[in-house]
Amino acid sequence: MSQFAINLLFVGASFALYIGIAIWARAGSTKEFYVAGGGVHPVTNGMATAADWMSAASFISMAGLIAAGGYASSTYLMGWTGGFVLLAMLLAPYLRKFGKFTVPDFVGDRFYSSEARLVAVICLITASVTYVIGQMTGAGVAFSRFLEISNTAGIWIAAAVVFLYAVFGGMKGITYTQVAQYVVLIVAYTIPAVFISLQLTGNPIPPLGLFSTHVESGLPLLQTLDQVVRELGFQDYTADVDNKLNMVLFTLSLMIGTAGLPHVIIRFFTVPKVADARWSAGWALVFIAMLYLTAPAVASMARLNLYTTIYPEGPTEPALAYEDRPEWIRTWEDTGLIRYEDKNEDGRIQLYNDSPEFAPTAAERGWEGNELTVNSDILVLANPEIANLPPWVIGLIAAGGIAAALSTAAGLLLAISSAISHDLIKKTLKPDISEKGEMLAARISMAGAILLATYLGLNPPGFAAQVVALAFGIAAASIFPVLMMGIFSTRMNKYGAVSGMLAGLLSTLFYIFTFLGFFFIPGTNLLANIPENWLFGISPLSFGAVGALINFAVAFAVSSVTKPPPVEIQELVESVRYPKGAGQAVDH
Incomplete structure (x- = not known):
């Protein structure tokens, strides 16, 4: 059986499973559409939350970024996992006790204001639409490679599959579909990592293999990788970070961003009890850790495998001849995600850091520029092929990468749909709309969101x-x-x-546009800007933490000079945090 047939078998079987679950769990009411009827078990919800959370960015792109950036990119791991601790301790149980369907629903009722609800809808849609771009982009990468179609066709197929199970199933269908997707993606991520760890270090546990001895060189794996990248003009893989402020702010931005993501928060409205919300967050952390502990090993081993493929005799020896390139490079070239240009016309593949600092060394070796461009998003997907693993492993990781992108896309689209149909239409524009009409509006909103996400996925920044x-x-x-x-x-x-929401949102968007250039220019590399252009060295990716401080400061300043909330609202806030009668003396 050909590799294409195996890929098609794995991907097709997973699609059939997802759509079958959606048909079985089709939402019949608005409560089932928005919060799966509110009866999901905490373990099930934790697994679904993990799948919702571990998006194309986690499965496909995170290891690629760590592979490219080394220690500096470990902030993605620290920020994303740390955010779940905040969510479990500070938000999830209280939001569940409040008993609303969506984030704007909570904001509108807590702040007794349709204007606050509307601003929350705008914030939610802005964050969710930005997030869903990454999911559609990741799905396009996976589809284009494993189904041997164009990136554009892959994104349209992803949109069609999400439409089938998200529009009809709602949160009820999405929840049980995400459980299946979690199983697919964690198996797909772990099995190749075990194989590669065994090959390179003899240790079958990837997180331990990361700190084990590299079989071929006899040195620790990370030391071997440091030597290789140093010879090619790159910074040491384990090098410390110069801009500590930016690293701290970026980690904090990811942490509080995690705790504020609407498609994750909405999952805690699906459990029966307040205590279940906290347990759900705990179980989600357990399931997420299975992948996040493996990701650094996958990243380092992928980068080492890539360089040893191009320089089989070592980075100081002649590089691989282009005509002798392995089949996986030929296959990924067809997708456009690997590009080769023979700049010195020697017929070999020079892959190195094309920087002014390394230019004299490169010139001594007869190199006239880096000749191989590798999209970071492909490293996890290509890893099994780079390591010559069995065809079924490649088919498995194809299904896993697509599952990761689709699971998060569905959750985001539901959050957008709920904000439009429930908070904008039901709560603001047309309060007398029937439940049937609201369901129709929710499905139409989701269909519209899918079309928008598809367009932005075709033109990612x-x-x-x-x-x-x-x-x-x-x-x-x-x-x-x-x-x-x-x-x-x-x-x-x-x-x-x-005032706080608007100040935080607008200041963050202003900083992104100012220091990142025009946001929606296709192909813009978000890490390519010169750090000297950043205010106090703060990256646009890190500014969310500063925007949050601005939000807090403006909100408290405005509240202090305006009249306090009504007494009943203050009592409501107290009742959410403290059980009725707590702290009262009891006579015996």
Whole structure:
């Protein structure tokens, strides 16, 4: 059986499973469409949350970014996992106790204002649409390679599959589909990593293999990788970060962005009890850790495998002849995600850091520029082929990469759909709409969101994980602070909430546009800007944390000079955090 047939078998079987589950769990009411009827078990919800969370950025792009950036890119791991601790301790149980369907629903009722609800809808849609770009981009990469079609056709197929199971199944269908997708993606991610760890280090556990001895060189794996990248003009893989402020802000931005992501928060409305919301977050962390502990090993081993493929005798020896390139390079060249240009016309593949600092060394070797461009998003998907693993492993990772992109895309699209149909139409524009009419509006909204996501996926502004990082910044600056203040501050009023959200959102978007250039220019590399252009060295990807501080400061300043919330709202806030009668003396 050919590799294409195996890929088609794995991907087709997974699609049949997802669509079958959606048909079985089709939503019959708005409550089932928005929150799966509110009866999902915490373990099931934790697994679905993990799948919702571990997007194309986590499965496809994160390891690629770590492979390219080394230690500096470990902030993605720290920020994304740390955010779930904040979510479990500070937000999930209280939001569940409040008993609303969506984030704007909470904001509108807590701040007794349709204006606050509308601003929350705008913030939610801005963050979610930015996030979904990365999912559609990742799906296009996976489809184009494994089904041997164009990137454009791959994105359209992804949109069609999501439409089939998300529009009809709603949250109920998405929840059980995501459980299946989690199983597919974690198996697909782990099995190739085990094979590669065994090949390179003899250790079958990838996180331990990362710190084991490299079989061929006899040195620790990371030391071997440092030597190879240094010979090719790159910074040491384990090198420390110069800009500590930016690293801290980026990690914080990802953390509070995680805690403010609407498609993750909405999952905690699907469980029966308040305690289940906290347990769901805990189980989600367990399931996420299975992948996140493996990702650094996958990243380092992928980069080492790539360089040893191009320089089989070592980086100081002649590179691989282009005519002798392995089949996996030929295959990925067809997708346009690997490009070769023979700049010195020697017929060999020179892959090195094409920088002024390394230029004299490159000239001594007869090199006239880096000749191989490798899209970071392909490394995880190409890893099994680079390591010559069995064809069924390649088919498995194809299904896993597509599952990761589709699971998060479905959750994001549901969040967008719910905001439009429930918060904008039902709660603001047409309060008397029937449940049947609201269901129709929800499905039409989701269909429209899928079309918009498809268009933006066809014209992405950067690597999947980089675009996702921007979405986290937007969520951190606009949504997280208003949720925190809504739960923990009885003095926060509607004027402060609206002013804070707008200040956080607009300042973050202004910084992104100013220091990142025109955001929606296709092919823009979000990490390519010169750091000296950044204010105090703060990357646009890190500014969400600053935007959150601006949000908090403006909100408290405005609230302090305007009248406090009504007494019943203050009592509501107290009742959400403290059980009725808590702290009262009991006579015996």
